[in-house]
Amino acid sequence: MRTNWSAPRLATGVALATWAATFWFVIADDRVPYYFSARTTWLAAAGAVTLTAACVARLVSARAPRAEPITWKHVRTLVVLVLPAAAIVSLPPAALGSFAAARRSGAPNGTYLSIDGRGPSDGDVSWLDIFELTYSGRLEHLAARAGETSSFTGFVTRSSGDAAGEFRLNRFMISCCPGDAVHIQLRIVGAPPDRLQTDDWVRVTGRIYPIGEEVVVDATKLERVDRPEHPYLDTR
Amino acid sequence: MAERALSISPPAEIAKSAANDGIRKGWAWFSVAVTFVVALAATGSFTGAAVSNFRIIFSSLLLQAVPLVMMGAFVAAVIGTFVPSSVFTRLGRLPEPLQIPMAAVAGFAFPVCECGSVPVARRLVARGVIPSAAVTFMLAAPILNPIVIASTSIAYRGRDILWPMVLGRIGLGFVAAMAVGWVIGPRRDDFLRRVSTEDLSASGYRDDVAGCGCGDAHDCDGYDEPRWKKFCNSLAGDFTYMGRFLILGAAVAAALQTVVPQSIFGSVADTPIVGILTMMVLAFALSLCSESDAFVAASFVQFGMGPQLAFLVFGPMMDAKLAFLYNATFSKGFLKTVVAVVAVVTVAGTLWIEVLVG
Numbered sequence: 237m238r239t240n241w242s243a244p245r246l247a248t249g250v251a252l253a254t255w256a257a258t259f260w261f262v263i264a265d266d267r268v269p270y271y272f273s274a275r276t277t278w279l280a281a282a283g284a285v286t287l288t289a290a291c292v293a294r295l296v297s298a299r300a301p302r303a304e305p306i307t308w309k310h311v312r313t314l315v316v317l318v319l320p321a322a323a324i325v326s327l328p329p330a331a332l333g334s335f336a337a338a339r340r341s342g343a344p345n346g347t348y349l350s351i352d353g354r355g356p357s358d359g360d361v362s363w364l365d366i367f368e369l370t371y372s373g374r375l376e377h378l379a380a381r382a383g384e385t386s387s388f389t390g391f392v393t394r395s396s397g398d399a400a401g402e403f404r405l406n407r408f409m410i411s412c413c414p415g416d417a418v419h420i421q422l423r424i425v426g427a428p429p430d431r432l433q434t435d436d437w438v439r440v441t442g443r444i445y446p447i448g449e450e451v452v453v454d455a456t457k458l459e460r461v462d463r464p465e466h467p468y469l470d471t472r
Numbered sequence: 473m474a475e476r477a478l479s480i481s482p483p484a485e486i487a488k489s490a491a492n493d494g495i496r497k498g499w500a501w502f503s504v505a506v507t508f509v510v511a512l513a514a515t516g517s518f519t520g521a522a523v524s525n526f527r528i529i530f531s532s533l534l535l536q537a538v539p540l541v542m543m544g545a546f547v548a549a550v551i552g553t554f555v556p557s558s559v560f561t562r563l564g565r566l567p568e569p570l571q572i573p574m575a576a577v578a579g580f581a582f583p584v585c586e587c588g589s590v591p592v593a594r595r596l597v598a599r600g601v602i603p604s605a606a607v608t609f610m611l612a613a614p615i616l617n618p619i620v621i622a623s624t625s626i627a628y629r630g631r632d633i634l635w636p637m638v639l640g641r642i643g644l645g646f647v648a649a650m651a652v653g654w655v656i657g658p659r660r661d662d663f664l665r666r667v668s669t670e671d672l673s674a675s676g677y678r679d680d681v682a683g684c685g686c687g688d689a690h691d692c693d694g695y696d697e698p699r700w701k702k703f704c705n706s707l708a709g710d711f712t713y714m715g716r717f718l719i720l721g722a723a724v725a726a727a728l729q730t731v732v733p734q735s736i737f738g739s740v741a742d743t744p745i746v747g748i749l750t751m752m753v754l755a756f757a758l759s760l761c762s763e764s765d766a767f768v769a770a771s772f773v774q775f776g777m778g779p780q781l782a783f784l785v786f787g788p789m790m791d792a793k794l795a796f797l798y799n800a801t802f803s804k805g806f807l808k809t810v811v812a813v814v815a816v817v818t819v820a821g822t823l824w825i826e827v828l829v830g
Contacts, residue, residue, distance in 0.1 A: 271532045283539035297704035335521035339733040412764030413532035
């Protein structure tokens with residue numbers, strides 16, 4: 237049977253190729269932690285493979301039994317499909333910051349998921365320990381560790397009631413993607429006033445004290461750091 | 473001559489109607505965009521940080537959903553191309569009252585979330601499965617599949633409401649999916665959205681699926697292509713057709729997450745029915761994957777068990793991005809039916825379980 241190259245099929249193939257390339261780029265450029273949690277990392281590979289397969293399938297089947305003209309509306313649809321992929325690739329990776337921290341759920345007490353079902357780990361108290369104890373309403377379990385020194389990396393926000401030399405250190409916990417991020421926060425005291433800007437990433441070392449519904453860290457050392465390769469905490 | 477005039481006139485009217493429809497849709501979207509920008513400006517949210525927040529949520533929702541849609545499209549293409557018609561004929565011979573519960577039970581075996589189940593349901597209807605059964609499967613699978621049950625268990629591990637949450641979610645999801653199936657009934661005509669010729673071209677159906685001989689509700693023109701090509705046509709068709717609505721839905725969800733602070737929902741947490749309705753609205757707005765939503769629901773500790781359960785039952789069946797996918801896939805009125813039935817079952821069911829558990 238005589239067949240012709242179909243312009244619409246080829247164009248659809250290009251759109252599929254763009255999305256496949258986007259997933260491969262996200263993997264190759266180590267951007268997976270910006271979009272996926274450890275639980276859902278496999279989706280990046282799944283997207284790359286399925287879209288590549290679909291693209292190849294579309295291109296090898298791009299010859300049609302009769303001529304198929306391409307319309308402007310079809311082109312517009314494909315542009316709508318391709319634009320978000322192009323934006324993901326062309327814009328630098330970003331992580332949720334102070335804007336999201338002010339708007340997302342950060343329940344101060346009550347109960348939440350158990351990350352490992354135990355109390356704080358035996359080593360230094362970590363973000364995950366504080367996260368679990370805060371959300372499970374068991375911050376008092378940290379009382380035995382009050383005064384111990386730990387280090388935490390997070391981004392800076394400020395609340396209206398904070399005194400000079402105080403700020404909030406924040407991280408987000410994700411289950412699948414930043415769309416489901418839950419907020420956790422420490423109150424840092426003893427910091428040099430006005431040295432830090434909102435959304436700066438810092439590593440704070442200091443003594444921890446659970447006070448009421450929050451954890452206060454009396455900073456002994458504070459250093460500015462780059463945003464971590466894994467900006468979000470997850471349950472792993 | 474008169475005969476020719478008659479044959480030309482209807483397509484011209486259709487084209488005019490399609491053009492008017494296109495203009496109306498264009499204005500509708502323009503109005504939505506303007507309203508959104510005005511809302512952002514009015515709330516002081518139109519800042520670089522807001523745009524960045526929107527971009528992060530939008531990108532991550534899309535990157536999560538696209539592979540799942542593609543996996544659903546693969547399954548749909550297999551159903552549409554390689555599964556013999558006799559299988560669906562045999563299924564169709566089963567008593568209709570039996571088909572709906574069986575479809576819901578089948579949801580246990582389909583471990584993808586809601587985005588992937590829509591193209592599968594569409595293809596099942598196209599192959600002759602009664603719409604009520606296909607829709608029941610589509611709504612049940614995202615709640616009843618093993619991964620979702622496991623993630624719900626992990627999210628509530630160590631809490632005394634673990635079993636009410638897990639079993640309540642399974643039970644209410646099962647009942648709500650079947651209820652929608654029963655309300656829809658066995659009607660076959662016009663259940664899938666009939667796509668205009670112009671729209672077919674734009675969506676990729678004309679080039680990608682037309683001629684596939686799949687029996688779908690589009691204008692198949694009878695290309696005699698090999699089966700593997702029909703498979704490719706179906707796959708690419710689902711990508712182009714579902715993809716654009718997925719993008720719209722993800723944009724709306726990201727915009728809602730950017731504009732609406734979650735704290736405003738906390739003020740009604742203690743009001744019994746309002747709390748449940750609030751969490752349903754929140755589930756709609758957040759458009760979370762059913763495999764992760766339990767972790768988020770569990771974080772809303774200011775809400776009781778009932779509202780959290782409502783969040784977990786309503787969200788996987790109806791959210792912002794699903795609304796676009798449903799509207800693009802099924803006939804007019806389907807969306808309203810799903811919203812009404814699932815909302816009633818969710819509210820009644822969660823209240824009942826709250827009373828039961830105390």
